[in-house]
Amino acid sequence: MTTLPRKSLVALASATAICSLALAGCGTTDTEAQDAETSTASTSCADDSTATSEDPVTLTDDTGEEISLDKPAAKVVSLEWQYTEDLLSLCVNPAAVADAKGFTTWDTAEKLPEDTTDVGTRQEPNVETILSADPDLVIIEATSRDDKISKRLEEQDIPVMAMTGADGKDPVKYMKDTFSTVAEATGRTERAESVLADFDTKVEESKKALADADLPTKDFVYFDGWVNGSNVAIRPFGQGSLFGELGEELGLNNVWDGEVDPAYGLGQTDIEGISKVGDANFFYTGTEDPESEDYVELLKKNDIWANIPAVKDDRTYAFPAGIWTFGGPKSSEQALDAYVDALTK
CATH class of the missing domain: 3.40.50.1980 (Nitrogenase molybdenum iron protein domain)
Incomplete structure (x- = not known):
């Protein structure tokens, strides 16, 4: 379960959607999801x-x-x-x-x-x-x-x-x-x-690790999301986003080209919208919140999602829970590790 992180993003989603999330904004925090190792x-x-x-x-x-x-x-x-x-x-x-x-x-x-x-x-x-x-x-x-x-x-x-x-x-x-x-x-x-x-x-080491890997594609999209009624709202991290840019620092190619807010580089779409990114790898925020429906589980029940190339080829990767997508150098190091681990293991 995720939430919009900053007040400046209110224009991207309704107040109801924002308050349904938990990583920031209206964020409730009744969860024990702490899978990422402390850096x-x-x-x-x-x-x-x-x-x-x-x-x-x-x-x-x-x-x-x-x-x-x-x-x-x-x-x-x-x-x-x-x-x-x-x-x-x-x-x-x-x-x-x-x-x-x-x-x-x-x-x-x-x-x-x-x-x-x-x-x-x-x-x-x-x-x-x-x-x-x-x-x-x-x-x-x-x-x-x-x-x-x-x-x-x-x-x-x-x-x-x-x-x-x-x-x-x-x-x-x-x-x-x-x-x-x-x-x-x-x-x-x-x-x-x-x-x-x-x-x-860490950037240079991680970049080398991916350069040495035989990747089927360097295209990627990073996103998080939440359940909105019976639907899944998806928030891609496009150009100008910290996590999107960290991926590009490693030689990957962030292919989300939809509209994003100018400060955080965050967009908004649905399953059909995210299905149009071609053959890109999918990375997403891994979460474990027992008080809310898991948006990833709902995605798995959707026929459009099931036919996306990354899903069919098992190239969807959950980042460990507890990596803050708007953090400082140490959270960013965790993200670099997550990119490398996903693509090389």
């Missing part, structure tokens, strides 16, 4: 020897706001899973996070300490709980600073760093730049350089 940097945080800066910080967030801190933020509240993951990859335990249970379920790239304060949902976090964490910095996802959360925090002189969450022009670069910005805010730039070097190495 770690080449040097774990327990053994990390990279320096933490104590110098004053001045940076500009995605809304163009300049943020000045007397010293790097040590007590950071994260209101989106991507920034929670990024902080943990930087060896910074968040002072508080939004939807801790959801993060633990759907983002297995990093392990969140069990005693981390939960400030509520990502859509409507509790401002009083945020303030009680006495943060040096709050990281939110927003395209402007007009949202009520930012305004209330700034009224209390709490620095707010607003990030837009995605950039369809170059999603991999944006993911890395966001990670580096979080590192700059927390004085962990040296650690960020190490993690990003690991990611770049």
Whole structure:
């Protein structure tokens, strides 16, 4: 079971469809799907020897706001899973996070300490709980600073760093730049350089592994979906999507050419629409939610689906549950592993 990840995607589906999902957006998280192995940097945080800066910080967030801190933020509240993951990859335990249970379920790239304060949902976090964490910095996802959360925090002189969450022009670069910005805010730039070097190495190793494989086709489509009444709604990750671009980094060819939103590269279609992509391999988000109908099981009952070349040739591959499709470098490494494992094993 999946959900649309960001408020900016509301135009792609009805409110009912959005709230029927669980990975983000209205996301309920009553599931124990945690199949993806936790990813770690080449040097774990327990053994990390990279320096933490104590110098004053001045940076500009995605809304163009300049943020000045007397010293790097040590007590950071994260209101989106991507920034929670990024902080943990930087060896910074968040002072508080939004939807801790959801993060633990759907983002297995990093392990969140069990005693981390939960400030509520990502859509409507509790401002009083945020303030009680006495943060040096709050990281939110927003395209402007007009949202009520930012305004209330700034009224209390709490620095707010607003990030837009995605950039369809170059999603991999944006993911890395966001990670580096979080590192700059927390004085962990040296650690960020190490993690990003690991990611770049993973890309090259994975690319070579697929180049050495005898693939029947390099065309692919990545998608997730959900059950909408008696039908399956499918969300392809097209041009401008992080997971689509990660596949192309490996030399694969993302053939979804339908309309997508400009920030996240996500489209919307049905079984008939996804059947028109030709001979492409199918990759999809693997999920296990006992409280909702499995969209993949419903797909298997459809005659159109059964006659798609990838389905007939057994070239449909579920990514392990718990790989966050909108995460940071460590989730992206999990995705690279999943692509390679699917096509070479």
